[in-house]
Amino acid sequence: MEMIISAAAANPSVLNASTLESLIRRVVPDAQGISGLRRLSGGASQETWAFDADLDAGKLALILRRAPGGEYRNEAASGLDIEAAVIAQLERLGVAVPRVRYVLLPDDGLGYGFVTEHVEGETIPRKILRDTAFDAIRPRLAFEFGRVLASIHRAPLEAMPPLRLLPARETLVMLRAIHLKDVTPRPVLELAFRWLADHLPAASVLPQLVHGDFRNGNLIVGADRIRAVLDWELVHLGDPMEDLGWLCLMPWRFGAVDAPVGGLGQREDLFAGYEAGGGAVDAQRVRWWEVLGSLRWAIACADMVSVFRSGADRTVERAMVARRASENEIDLLRLLQLGD
Amino acid sequence: MQDAPTPVELLSVVADFLSNEVLPLLHGATAFQLRVAINALSLVQRETSLAQVQAPLEHARLRALLGHDGSLQELTAALAQGIADGRLDVASPDLAEHLWQTTCDKLEVDQPKYAGYVRALQLHAAARRRATDAASS
Missing domain, CATH: 3.30.200.20 (Phosphorylase Kinase; domain 1)
Structure with missing residues (x-):
């Protein structure tokens, strides 16, 4: 991450x-x-x-x-x-x-x-959420996110370069390996690991192309349409519901907490766009990936402690990112104990 | 016993000095880094004030949950291990309450204005009200 x-x-x-x-x-x-x-x-x-x-x-x-x-x-x-x-x-x-x-x-x-x-348009989430230039498209964006995701997920895999296969179980194993380096005991993260293991999606989910970081901030939005999807660094093969869950994480809502889809709309809008684009939604699996996404973000923040202490990056910013693991812990408790 | 001003007072005056006197002189990446640094000082202020209240309560909850004594670090590690290996019942209301309170304590220090925290507090209060209403009806 x-x-x-x-x-x-x-x-x-x-x-x-x-x-x-x-x-x-x-x-x-x-x-x-x-x-x-x-x-x-x-x-x-x-x-x-x-x-x-x-x-x-x-x-x-x-x-x-x-x-x-x-x-x-x-x-x-x-x-x-x-x-x-x-x-x-x-x-x-x-x-x-x-x-x-x-x-x-x-x-x-x-x-x-x-x-x-270069693609003309806006990537800065707060501008997309608030500038009048996006007033017309803003109510449609959650739906459009779904349509664009469906177009990515249905890409034929034969034409793609070799990609890492990271379905649910393997992703969980990868996170556990990163988390093993954490010297701080974190009961909330253990609770999330256990919930995810207990609710693991079936292994039969057909792997598809997954962007891996599809969210407000990695999209170029014009006044008329979504112009480009950027930052394909984490592209892999896996469960397409991963992209839908990740898009609903709290950090990408930029303060608009009642609009789970990037601070722009409801899950129903996203799901409708995804289905309009030919995709099939499994809401339970989306939720599983949302919990996994919060866990992943928590572990990424917590991992900054070792980066900071090793001397690799002694900036105040790096140290303070490590103290943001707790934001993801409260997000996890919200998801696991309170619904959303 | 050390003399006054207290650590919290000193942190506070340094943060004010940086915000009011130094920050206006800077721009760009350096100004951004200074804002982060001022946030770090505020975090330390909050932790210094709140830890005295939070830690003894957290320690008492952990002793009650685990049924044995140890340092805060040891008991937190034992709790994490107990959840991971399935020895502790994650459906237990006492465990849920402890995790909730401990995480809220962290947020009060790390990022009390985090939008996700505010949202979680609202949902938690609403769930409490529903539980109280159900119990009284």
């Missing part, structure tokens, strides 16, 4: 602009150079950069997603080459994703990653 930290933006690692420029001249037709290179705030293990390719006529806005290598890595991450291949395949299927223009090779000297076209 990758924690979104702005500290990364404060300490940009070195990106050789002239190396990037010569690459873009080679791979983008008519590109004379690049301009406006800037680091966007983002994840701790991956960097996102925005820049323009200067063409003979006008500019082409581009995004570079890359890992310089040798950094703290997400245990569930698929790898940037896999991410690029999935996005390119989904574009062919008509799913709203950014167009992949180039996948980095080792000889390019820029690490691992890929270049996509």
